Amino acid sequence: MLDHLLQCVLAFERQHGSASDVAYINPFHHDGLRRYHPSLFNMGESVSPGLRLIIVPGNQPTHPEAAAPS
Numbered sequence: 001m002l003d004h005l006l007q008c009v010l011a012f013e014r015q016h017g018s019a020s021d022v023a024y025i026n027p028f029h030h031d032g033l034r035r036y037h038p039s040l041f042n043m044g045e046s047v048s049p050g051l052r053l054i055i056v057p058g059n060q061p062t063h064p065e066a067a068a069p070s
Helices: 002-016 027-036
Strands: 022-025 052-055 065-067
Touching: 002 022, 002 027, 002 065, 022 027, 027 052
Parallel strands: 022 052
Antiparallel strands: 022 065
16 A cells, blocks of 8 residues: 555656655555554654645545645
8 A cells, every 4th residue: 555655656746747745545545554554653653654644535536646745
């Protein structure tokens, strides 16, 4: 899941010429990230995904989507 999310962010950068710092994910994506990469969500850890994750309701988007920097 994390690999796919990062590929979406890199594809956005190639297409638009600027890096994204936001990704839209659904609750299923979020659960997968929390399950397989819990260190990204530990408040005491210094590991950061480098972008803000916005969790949208339901199953949309079906794939993570990168967005323009906020």
